[in-house]
Amino acid sequence: MxxxxxxxxxxxxxxxxxxxxxxxxxxxxxxxxxxxxxxxxxxxxxxxxxxxxxxxxxxxxxxxxxxxxxxxxxxxxxxxxxxxxxxxxxxxxxxxxxxxxxxxxxxxxxxxxxxxxxxxxxxxxxxKPLFRLLADRYGNGEANCKIFVYAAGGYYYPGQDHEKLKDEMRSYIDRGYTVVKKKIGGASLDEDLRRIDSILSVLQDGQKLAVDANGRFDLDTAIKYAKALSQYDLFWYEEAGDPLDFELQATLRNYYKNPMATGENLFSMQDARNLIRHGGMRPDRDWLQFDCALSYGLVEYLRTLDMLKEHGWSASRCIPHGGHQMSLNIAAGLGLGGNESYPDLFQPYGGFPDGVKVEAGYVTLPELPGIGFENKSDLICEMRKLAE
Missing domain, CATH: 3.30.390.10 (Enolase-like, N-terminal domain)
Structure with missing residues (x-):
């Protein structure tokens, strides 16, 4: 072999x-x-x-x-x-x-x-499905095939107005998502708040909004946003400052009591460990977004999960960035808290196998060998062009 x-x-x-x-x-x-x-x-x-x-x-x-x-x-x-x-x-x-x-x-x-x-x-x-193999080798032998997913969107683009933004978010809700995400920091604070208000106007009970600054803010700006965002019941306030500025993240907790999220741009167990040691992250409410496809793969991700356990964190506080099927399998096999999803962007690489639908914010993974790429018809078509 x-x-x-x-x-x-x-x-x-x-x-x-x-x-x-x-x-x-x-x-x-x-x-x-x-x-x-x-x-x-x-x-x-x-x-x-x-x-x-x-x-x-x-x-x-x-x-x-x-x-x-x-x-x-x-x-x-x-x-x-x-x-x-x-x-x-x-x-x-x-x-x-x-x-x-x-x-x-x-x-x-x-x-x-x-x-x-x-x-x-x-x-x-x-x-075997990868999630079954992971549960057998590294988990408790039991896989949870029902995985929470949220819809990542709300990017800035030419011609976007509030009505188009609301239409986008409605489309995610109509497809079964209960949590949606929009970008912040690409406009003024006042304009971002207006956009947030627009989105919240179309959400119903049990549906939430997350916001993502993509590491844009210095400390003063991050605090200004934290104070303004505190009026809302957001799912999380994501990556306010530079991903390696652990002091900024730790300071921000003094100004924002609701959940925060970060970690998608930390690419090793050691950097993840420094976030846990020095970033002031709170295991009772905050979220970790390490993405195996960017951070040396699943071999390194297993080391990261071991490190988190040593520091008193549950794997269920991890909701990876990336929106790909690899993280879905890790979530199902190793007990992560869910996964990001791009319903309309970066296709055909994001999303789920054909026929998998979002229901009340969750997807159920089918029993497919490997990661399951073969049952995502648009994606496997591109993959086979490379391989065959």
């Missing part, structure tokens, strides 16, 4: 939208296929992966460093101890050979993307 080829393609996911920090007009991602020599139904087992939106494709790093390390390794050193499957941890260690600690940057995205494809292949070889 061995990996016979790893392919990468950089694909545009451009859009005219923007948040408070970046626009997506030139956004790309890396699509990866890990081809094995295991044959099922007359075809090789292929694992697929891609990186989340907000970070660009990392094909150059993959082709120069990480793919060659895997392909040059003795295949026996990448197998499980039983010889019945590939070992994602050994493959991860192989990719990280000759890499210094720290300075996680873009390499965490490159490794995380390949890692996703490896886990997809491993679960397919085991002929």
């Amino acid at each position: 061995k990996i016979v080829e790893i392919r990468e393609k950089t694909i545009p996911i451009s859009s005219p939208i923007r948040n408070a920090y970046i626009d997506f007009s030139k956004m790309t991602l890396s699509l990866v296929a890990v081809v094995t020599d295991v044959i099922r139904n007359g075809k090789p087992v292929i694992g697929y992966g891609f990186n989340s939106n907000g970070r660009y494709g990392q094909g150059k790093l993959m082709r120069e460093r990480f793919i060659p390390r895997i392909m040059e390794a003795d295949p026996a050193t990448l197998m499980s101890d039983t010889g019945e499957n590939l070992d994602p941890h050994k493959i991860w260690n192989c990719m990280f050979t000759n890499e210094k600690p720290g300075g996680h940057g873009e390499r965490s995205v490159a490794i995380g993307t390949i890692d996703m494809a490896v886990w997809d292949a491993v679960a397919k070889i085991a002929d």
